[in-house]
Amino acid sequence: MGISRRQFLGWLGAAGVGATAASRAEAASNKQFGGYPDSFGILHDTTRCIGCRKCEEACNKVNELPVPEQPFDDLSVLDKTRRTRFDVFTVVNQFRKKDGQLPVFVKKQCNHCLEPACASACFVRALRKVKTGAVVYDESLCVGCRYCMVACPFNIPAYEYDEALTPRVTKCTMCHPRIEKGLLPGCVESCPKEALTFGTRERLVKIARRRIEKYSNAYIDHIYGEHEMGGTSWMTISGTPFSEIGMREDLGTQTASSFTAGPLSAVPVVVALWPVLLTGIYAISKRKDKIADEERIHAVAQTVADANQEMTVKLAKMKDSMAKEKEAAINLEVKRALEDAAKEAAESQQASEETGSETPKEEK
Amino acid sequence: MAKRRSFGWGKGIVPVIILAGVFFVIANVYSDTDLDGFRPDVLMIDLPAMPGGEKMPAVQFLHDVHTQRVQEKKKCSTCHLEKNQQFVFKFMRLDNSAIETDMAIYHENCIACHVKTEANGEKAGPVTGDCRSCHKTQTGVGSSWKPLSFDKSLHYRHESANVILPEDAGDTVNCSACHHTYDKTAKKTVYTRGEEGSCRYCHKKEKTDEASSIRSASHDACVNCHQTLVSQKKTAGPIECAGCHGAEEQAGIKVVAPVPRMKRNQPDAVLLASWITGQDTDAKKVTQQMDPVPFNHEVHERANASCQSCHHETLKKCSDCHTENGDQDGGQVQLAQAMHSRTSSQSCIGCHKEAQTDQNCAGCHAGMPDKQFADENCRQCHRLDRSVLGPWPMNKEARTELAAEAVKASAGNFVKPTNEQIPEKVVIDVLADQYEGAQFPHRQVFRGIEARIGDNGMARYFHDKKTTLCMGCHHNSPASLQPPKCASCHGETSKGSLDERPGLMGAYHGQCINCHQKMGIKDPAATDCGKCHKEKLSNKQ
């Protein structure tokens, strides 16, 4: 590796700081957004709705949507439960009760949640909750990923699947431009039964509570949307249990964003800790390798040294013994030589004595 | 090269998974909890748990199936023992004893009979060893048992039946045949003339020290008597479960209408005021009291199915238990609450409120918010001024006479406005935009609502002023034959005002359409806009 440790740590630090600056996700806490003060909402009273579809017609006109095949006064469409479509921002559905009582009609549209799942999910901030309480869509930013449609627990956003190059996500806008001008949303204005009441959300909650208390036999004691998914700007009261009129009662009161707050909060931690962890592992493993190498070298050296040592001792011994042998050999030879010489001397002496006297026997 | 070895392990796991799958499918498909049929004679034999805690599921016993089998033979005595010539409607015993003993009684007797029946070649129930055939939780049979309302008509039929004889042969009426009270000292039931009341005053849902449960009491009294008469070949009431408790059979019970009044010395009119007694009343304190109510007892008798509608615990007067300050006997319900509670069907106002839910009344009344106590019109009932009472002491007869007079005086109070006083047609065109003005047939609608009051005494009593009915639509304003126009109070579509008055369009549509819906008027349909106001031709494009 050619980089220095200092350089490496420097790069990591910069990356970490950069990541924390980019991500402003809040850690999972009990902070919840209760809506902008004085933001608006709509109260839908299903006991008043007669299923005349005037609201659908008004919405269609106000938003300049294409005129549908079946006219709005054709009430046979109520026989099927409908959902919103790319060209239908709101629908009225009919729910028949048992024992021949009058059917219940329920208007369905974007609920303009206080902490919208769609806005939380949008990775390009094309959906935003604005001060009037509406959740508005900016088609100049939308990439068309449709994550908002996955996220919405009420299955509201629709998409222009047949548009090749400029597909948009569509949903009720709470007539945001109109309410900014002080007008009523199109549906609210057109409802002949005033099944829709427009006002600030706080007031609407009070109105709903009063209505339920005043007509205690007529309503289920629950304001749908007061707390569901953390609260919605569009609320509903009904005389029939909500689960029987197509409204899910199992959504809970946690906001959608609180579900993803946990994972999001883990991101900066990973960015901060992983480098430490991984570099640590790398360093440890490298160190391990290095030590293993050193140990190997050391072991080899040791072995060599030991072998040398042994060799030296052996050699010395050998030298010693060789020297001894040599000495012994020399001594032996000297001894032999001396003996030989002595013998020779003795012999020659004896010979000289014998030549002077008798003939010696010559031995050879 | 590594050695070759088959992965038999992998192959073996696949069948295991398949078997597990089959198991789950079977478990789901066959855990069927639907019921095949419903019968009124379903009895649950459910002994308490053994001392060690063991308990088998309750046994579902179909009583009528068994009575029909023993029809030709010894009848009730096959299963029920007699005491004092009356059957005890427990199984083969006079009273409950230890759990093991009772259990043995059931097992031995039931099974013995089943064995015998089967031996005779007939279909019989489970025998020894078929424990779970009796003790099962899912039998496929549900109970359609309906409680029997022993109403005035049934009571009259018993009262007037010659076959029902009084205890004392010389008695002209046969009340003593059924009615009794409990003498605590003598510890037995005795008959006291003039103290007959509903069985339920003493016989409650659960057995008490002084009385058996209403279930035991009614079966002991009714079924035994019916059984006796039937055995004497006389016409009598049902002896099988379904006869009283089956929906079909109940619908077939003969009804006497109109039922002659019960003879219990009840008053026709009563002066209601808790503070009036027969004794001296301090004249000064009278001025502190609430004005009394002249109460038409006779009309209320006729209007209710039984005395218990109001006299829910006893035939004594209400203030005996429901005192001004509240008493334990009255369940701590104070007198004012007992009379005026909007949620209790035994209180005056509560019962009247229930009556308003009738379809003939609901058009106006369903749209009215719940009244607070302070909104009630006290004078409607508290008609008599305290000043007319006296001189003290005022005895019961004098008071009753006063009440009777007041009741009579209020009889003809339902006055209808004349045609001149009611505009015939009203054109509502103040909001005309996409539609023409509505041609509202005002007089026709009013007369229609008036007709729905008909002979209903209560409705006539409470709508006793000419202007009262007008207030059904012309609400929240002083009563008048010329009420202010709706637009006086209903302006533009509201932007959420707290008193939540709808705007004028919502007010008109709400008033009309809600009334039609509540009264079940299908024509005009709520969505048929053109029926009430024609659509302007310029709109149709």
Next chain:
Amino acid sequence: MPQETAQVNKSIFTPFNVIAGMIIFCGLIITVLRFTGGLGAVTNLDDNNPWGIWIGFDLLCGVALAAGGYVTSASCYIFGLKRFHSAVRPAILTAFLGYALVVMALHYDVGRPWRLPYPIFLSPGTTSLLFEVGLCVFLYLTVLFIEFSPAALEWLGLKKIRNLVVRLTLVLTIFGVILSTLHQSSLGALYMIAPSKLHPLWYSGYLPVFFFVSSVFAGLSMVIFEGSLAHRHLHHKMDETHLKESEGVALGFGKAAAFVMMGYVGVKFIGIAMDNNWHYLATGWGLWFLLELVGFVMVPSFLYAIAARDRNLRLVRWASILAVLGVVLNRLNISVVAFNWHLPAADRYFPSWMEIAISLFVVTIGVVVYRFVTTQMPIFYEHPDYEHK
């Protein structure tokens, strides 16, 4: 581009080329349809089912199966297991191609693909996990490109740049692991925003953990699987080191995968226990869940373990196929099968043939490019000019 060999009867119309060519041709036509007629003309997506197999398979499975890149490079460079070195370049190539194709498939799915830079450069939606995914995939693709570039640079003969880039290997590897952890887990966390739509057995607060851990053994298994395919078809391109190490890679990765998969199974059961969802196991959905977990995770894990112990290369390869299928099944279950599970059957989603064709098209392009790169560039062998580092 076909390779020119000395063999006589090799024409351009090999079976592989013909079939690949047909798929690519079909794919191009459908591409035109998609960009002239919109998604509605080509897919079965609707307002209730906005995400189909282009997300479920191309994106989710693509990213999971391309995890071999970070896993292999981490094991070699961070954990110091040098005996896996020869597997790094093929794995990085697979990863790079995988991610590039994921981005390509994304261009089909997203409504206005030319706006894909918006969330990163123009208007970041930082509350969104999709932003997290997008940012990390964008960065990681860059990392992979750089990590892959030495092979191309060697092929092009640009020594100096190549040597410079090679020095970045460790940093890039660490960065790659960080980014992979983030985006693999974020893909799982995407579905956490919709608990009301995903079946309780698959929905869990631990979804990010499940996705990350499964990406580890998905990568390991893909390396084994692709290795076995490469051995069969690209054997002649492999040098001695590669051939010598390949058995060790397969068995070593198999052993590692066995461990990780058992850990995964444990965490899955903890996920069920946490929400007390045991009773769901006794339903039809429970059976499907158990099939995925037992049949496609526990079984291959077990097979891996046996294979590692017995040094059974054939079993390792079969186990890797099962494991890869298991990851694919898991991703499809979460995105398409158990998603919207409570909707009536008439409202459920099934891909159109054109969607399947495009997915096939994307995969085919991947295989074709892979084949080109491995036959031209020093992936399976070391370039003689550059010493082994």
